[in-house]
Amino acid sequence: xxxxxxxxxxxxxxxxxxxxxxxxxxxxxxxxxxxxxxxxxxxxxxxxxxxxxxxxxxxxxxxxxxxxxxxxxxxxxxxxxxxxxxxxxxxxxxxxxxxxxxxxxxxxxxxxxxxxxxxxxxxxxxxxxxxxxxxxxxxxxxxxxxxxxxxxxxxxxxxxxxxxxxxxxxxxxxxxxxxxxxxxxxxxxxxxxxxxxxxxxxxxxxxxxxxxxxxxxxxxxxxxxxxxxxxxxxxxxxxxxxxxxxxxxxxxxxxxxxxxxxxxxxxxxxxxxxxxxxxxxxxxxxxxxxxxxxxxxxxxxxxxxxxxxxxxxxxxxxxxxxxxxxxxxxxxxxxxxxxxxxxxxxxxxxxxxxxxxxxxxxxxxxxxxxxxxxxxxxxxxxxxxxxxxxxxxxxxxxxxxxxxxxxxxxxxxxxxxxxxxxxxxxxxxxxxxxxxxxxxxxxxxxxxxxxxxxxxxxxxxxxxxxxxxxxxxxxxxxxxxxxxxxxxxxxxxxxxxxxxxxxxxxxxxxxxxxxxxxxxxxxxxxxxxxxxxxxxxxxxxxxxxxxxxxxxxxxxxxxxxxxxxxxxxxxxxxxxxxxxxxxxxxxxxxxxxxxxxxxxxxxxxxxxxxxxxxxxxxxxxxxxxxxxxxxxxxxxxxxxxxxxxxxxxxxxxxxxxxxxxxxxxxxxxxxxxxxxxxxxxxxxxxxxxxxxxxxxxxxxxxxxxxxxxxxxxxxxxxxxxxxxxxxxxxxxxxxxxxxxxxxxxxxxxxxxxxxxxxxxxxxxxxxxxxxxxxxxxxxxxxxxxxxxxxxxxxxxxxxxxxx
Numbered sequence: 085x086x087x088x089x090x091x092x093x094x095x096x097x098x099x100x101x102x103x104x105x106x107x108x109x110x111x112x113x114x115x116x117x118x119x120x121x122x123x124x125x126x127x128x129x130x131x132x133x134x135x136x137x138x139x140x141x142x143x144x145x146x147x148x149x150x151x152x153x154x155x156x157x158x159x160x161x162x163x164x165x166x167x168x169x170x171x172x173x174x175x176x177x178x179x180x181x182x183x184x185x186x187x188x189x190x191x192x193x194x195x196x197x198x199x200x201x202x203x204x205x206x207x208x209x210x211x212x213x214x215x216x217x218x219x220x221x222x223x224x225x226x227x228x229x230x231x232x233x234x235x236x237x238x239x240x241x242x243x244x245x246x247x248x249x250x251x252x253x254x255x256x257x258x259x260x261x262x263x264x265x266x267x268x269x270x271x272x273x274x275x276x277x278x279x280x281x282x283x284x285x286x287x288x289x290x291x292x293x294x295x296x297x298x299x300x301x302x303x304x305x306x307x308x309x310x311x312x313x314x315x316x317x318x319x320x321x322x323x324x325x326x327x328x329x330x331x332x333x334x335x336x337x338x339x340x341x342x343x344x345x346x347x348x349x350x351x352x353x354x355x356x357x358x359x360x361x362x363x364x365x366x367x368x369x370x371x372x373x374x375x376x377x378x379x380x381x382x383x384x385x386x387x388x389x390x391x392x393x394x395x396x397x398x399x400x401x402x403x404x405x406x407x408x409x410x411x412x413x414x415x416x417x418x419x420x421x422x423x424x425x426x427x428x429x430x431x432x433x434x435x436x437x438x439x440x441x442x443x444x445x446x447x448x449x450x451x452x453x454x455x456x457x458x459x460x461x462x463x464x465x466x467x468x469x470x471x472x473x474x475x476x477x478x479x480x481x482x483x484x485x486x487x488x489x490x491x492x493x494x495x496x497x498x499x500x501x502x503x504x505x506x507x508x509x510x511x512x513x514x515x516x517x518x519x520x521x522x523x524x525x526x527x528x529x530x531x532x533x534x535x536x537x538x539x540x541x542x543x544x545x546x547x548x549x550x551x552x553x554x555x556x557x558x559x560x561x562x563x564x565x566x567x568x569x570x571x572x573x574x575x576x577x578x579x580x581x582x583x584x585x586x587x588x589x590x591x592x593x594x595x596x597x598x599x600x601x602x603x604x605x606x607x608x609x610x611x612x613x614x615x616x617x618x619x620x621x622x623x624x625x626x627x628x629x630x631x632x633x634x635x636x637x638x639x640x641x642x643x644x645x646x647x648x649x650x651x652x653x654x655x656x657x658x659x660x661x662x663x664x665x666x667x668x669x670x671x672x673x674x675x676x677x678x679x680x681x682x683x684x685x686x687x688x689x690x691x692x693x694x695x696x697x698x699x700x701x702x703x704x705x706x707x708x709x710x711x712x713x714x715x716x717x718x719x720x721x722x723x724x725x726x727x728x729x730x731x732x733x734x735x736x737x738x739x740x741x742x743x744x745x746x747x748x749x750x751x752x753x754x755x756x757x758x759x760x761x762x763x764x765x766x767x768x769x770x771x772x773x774x775x776x777x778x779x780x781x782x783x784x785x786x787x788x789x790x791x792x793x794x795x796x797x798x799x800x801x802x803x804x805x806x807x808x809x810x811x812x813x814x815x816x817x818x819x820x821x822x823x824x825x826x827x828x829x830x831x832x833x834x835x836x837x838x839x840x841x842x843x844x845x846x847x848x849x850x851x852x853x854x855x856x857x858x859x860x861x862x863x864x865x866x867x868x869x870x871x872x873x874x875x876x877x878x879x880x881x882x883x884x885x886x887x
Contacts, residue, residue, distance in 0.1 A: 131191055132420070134183055139164055139419040154522035156277050158485055161419065162514055165426025171507075174427065184427070196424025199417040200490050201388045205370045206410055207272035208392020209402045211297060212596040219294045222467040226291070226460060227298035230481055231267050233459035235306075238263035238452035245444040253445065257313035258500040262445070264310060265491050266452025268303035269296045273485020281525050285597045285648035288473050288528055291464075292480045293596050299481075311382065314498065329380040334390070341369075342394045349401050358404040366395070366405060383494045403592040425489055428496075429510045430503055437504035445505050449512050456482045476528040479520050484513040540663050540700035541867050543737040543774070550582040550636070551575070551741070554662040554700075556653055558588045560616040562668035563623045565707040565860050569666065570627060572720055572816075573738075574745035580634040584660045585624050587641040588649055589614055597644035599652065614641045650693035657700050664701040664738070664864075667691060669851075691842045695821075695865055701734050704821070704843060706851040706861040719747050723814040725805065725846060726754040726775070727829050729767055731820030733774045734866035739818050740778055749787045752778070753808065757826045758796045767825045798833035802849065809856045817850045817858050821865040 142164035147157055166172065173179050184192075242259035252258060274296050275284075283289035308330045316323035348362050373387030395402055434442065461478035465471060492509050495501045501509070545551055551573075555566055575581040591597060600614075602621070621639060628635050638660070642652045657665050669691075695702055724739045726732045736752065743750045754775065757763060782788040795801050808814075821844040823829060833845050843851055847863035850856050 131184065132195065135192060135195075135420055135423050136416065138168055138183070139423045140415075142167055143419060143422065154525045155518060156280050156521040158273065158276065159514060159517050159521065161422045162425065162489075162510070162517075164419075165422035165424070166429055166510070166514070167426070168423060169426035169429050171426075171429055171431040175432075192420065192424045192427060195417070196421040197384060197493075199413070199419070199421035200486060201370065201374050201385045202409070202413045203418050203421070203486055204272060204385050204490070205367075205388035205392045206406060206413055207275065208389045209395050209405050210275065210397055210596075211271055211393055212397050212598075213297065213393060219298060223291060223294040223298060225467050226463045226477070226481075227269075227295045227302070229463040230269065230295065230456060230460040231299050231302050234267035234452050234455040235263050237455035238266050238448050241451040242444070242448050245447055248440055249444045250441060252499045253501065253505075255314075255317060255500075257310055257317060258495075258498075259448075260313065261307075261310045261491075261495070261500065262448050263452060264303060264306050265488060266449065267456060268306075269299040269481045269483075270303075270485060270487035271296045271300050272487055273483050274480065276485065277483060277521060277524075278480070279645065279647070281521070282647045282651075283524075283528065284591075285642075285644045285651045286528065288469075288476055288480065290597065291469075292477060295481060297596075308382075315381065326381060330382065333376065333380065333382075333387075337373075337390050337394050341391065345395050345401060349396060352400050356400070357407075358401050362401075363404060363408060366391075367409070383490060385490050399592065406592060421486075421489075425493075425510065428493070428503070429507045431507055431511065433502075433504045434507050434511070437502075442504060442508055445501065445508060449509065453482060453516065472527055476524055479524050479527070482516070483520050484516055488513060539867065539869075540661065541734055541737070542663055542701060542741070543734055543866070545663050548578055550580050552582045552584075552660060552662045552664075554584045554586060554653070554657045554660060554665045556586045556588055556665065556667050557620055558668070560619045560623075562707070563620065565705055566666065566668055567623055567627050569705055569860075569862070572722075572742055572745055572748055574742060574748070575631060575634045576744075577634050579741065579744075580636070582636045582638075582660070583624075584638045584640060584656065584662065585620065586653065586656055587614055587617055587620055587639075588653075589641065589643045590649075591643050591645045597648065597652075598642065599644075600641045602639040602641065614643070617641060646690055649690045650697060653690070653694050654697050654699060657698060662700050664703050665694060665698055666703045666705055667694065669704055669706045689842070695842070696868075698865075698867070701867045702865045703738070704847070704863040704865075706843070706847075706863065708851065708858055708860055719749065720745075720815045721749045721751070721812065722816045722818060723751045723753065723808065723812075725817065725819040725850070726752060726771075727801075727820065727823035727846065728755070728764075728771045728825030729820060729823050730866040731822050731844075731864055733771065733820075735818050735820045735862070735864040736774060736778055738862075738864060740781060743782055743785060743788050746787075750782075750789070751808075751812075751814070752788070752790045753804075754790070754792045755801060755804070755829055756792055756794050757828050758794050761828070763826045771825065795829060797828055797831040801829055801846075802833065805846075805850065806855055809858075813857050815859045817856070817861045819847050819850060819861070819863055820844070821847055821863050 139161075143157075143161040146163050147155070147160035150160055168174065168184075174184065239260060242263055246254045246259070271293075274292060278284050278289045278292065284293070308327070311330070312323045312327050315326040348358060352358050370388040370391055373391050374384050375387070377387035377390075378384040395405065457478040459478075460481045461474045464474035464477040469477060489510070492501075492506050496503070496506050542551065553570075553573075555570070557563065557566065570581070570583065573581070602617075624637060624639070628637050640656065642649075644652055653665060656662075667690075691704065722739065722742060724736055726736060739750055739752070742748050779790060793804050795804060823844070823846065830845050833849065842848075843861075843863045847861065850858075851861045851863070
């Protein structure tokens, strides 16, 4: 029946342990049959399945438990692997024999390394190497000290304790390799954590990403140099061959492979994904280049990482590669890497090793870490950051992650450290990341800079002052309704408009958010990353024609994740001193409002985040009528549903400006409770004042009509709205998002609506109900003042703002 025999030896600082000779059947009938005494985990495929199931379950459970402590996912995944390893559960011989038998080592190691290779490949694809050109002096002034000072400090500590090190660690190449890893800022973990903490678009996050790329570029050169020093320990001939191989390999990637990638992009139709054949070839190349770098004695994962770096980020190629692979790599394959790391980590080996053997390595680790934090913090302070942000910057650039785990494995393979040293480095990584993630989230609040306590509303804008509007466009389908709103808002020389047009594109296939001011001609080549920009620019310029003396247009674009998109919107609103942000929505065929598809859902919805954090008023423009061009009408009929409260007053203020347009007829309906019971007297007095002012202003305007309706409950309110819809066709319904004067006006309506969190109860009903005819609905929320906000001299910037 065929017998395979073999012996396995494992060497660590605890000595050489020889496992007994084991015999395995090469073929077993009905391997899954537990009813015949079979053990499914003896078979390779089942070992992989058990490893995946346990690792994912443990890491997900730990992440759920640790989330209130603001722990990042990396810590949960690494802890999950450690728990399964010899430091805890694998101490039980029964657990090992049942779940991870001797034959699993080979599978877990190779699948784990494959997961790290693919993770670094995807991370390399997301890197925007163009940041090296666009980075300013600030990033360079932070990057250089944050690399060279900890490198020097760790080297000095290493050489001063060299006599107490073992023979392999005390070599010059070994000390410098460890010192370099402690001084370098690895891109993959920074991008992963900053994305998880929603800091990618923040000032500190942007600066950290730019600094990281500069740091990684320096580190890659040093890594090759230290690799040559390691080869020189064998012979000078080996070191020369190593350097030649590294230079040839790098040149091949930068010249040949890069041009091939550009050729693929040129042969891909605009707006279409890259052909599947090219995607398969590129992923195969990641494994081929990993094999080559391992063959020439570079780290096996370097090949795939460098390949990712030469692939142009973003659409079409980078976006296609990330979309097709990220989920399977991050959620399925990468957990095997943490299982492998966990099974290679043995805290009992640290206990059995002598303190004299581990103390030099610990000294290197601590000195490198502390000097990294301090040097980065001081450099950040010198370029103008506050002490609080500088400390956050120091913590961000001192994080350890996936790249460091790969280096630890590489050091073990090169006999630089043993199992105790490896376990200590992993333990230190868990401790540091467990401290860093919650500290960073506490120290740096990205929403704080744009929370203000100054009035920025339409109601408080002086009549002859600029009405500053921020128009957000995520899709060119929104153009007709947005341009129509701007037209009917009626800018004049006496009431001019300053409009910032903000094109928002979801960040896919690249890590660094991009912010472009289109007045900067030096950044013209970056416009190709925004495929709809030409259409948007043309449509708004047509709107401005003939209105140059009363309409000032500014065009800007950003590419960022949905989770941080609201930060860019709010910060730009703060910088531009906008009094209202316009966000477009559309009604789908089934009557639902397409908020999730366009802006994300749940608490991470861009709409919800903007409503909660905006430094000014917000208008949600819901397009009910599907159209691809501007309506050709001689006149428009609008209606305002005034149910009271701040939002209704802001909606009335905007409508009052529209009423000046000779093409607009405006109807204002004020809803009042029957017996005034439950009214907020203060709010009602303020409503009365605004309504009186509105009526005085429009007393001679025969295109404006005003009615008051007395209702008892929500059913009466809805009945009145439906009756008005039957009486007349209104092109636009205008309503405040919240009604805070009397809850009886909405009694019983909360169960009728599904998007009330975004649009409010009345706004959602009018937008969704087919019986309420109309082209569009404008739902307005008045500015929510911050209890503790900066004054109007706030100079928060979007970093890097490209001008």
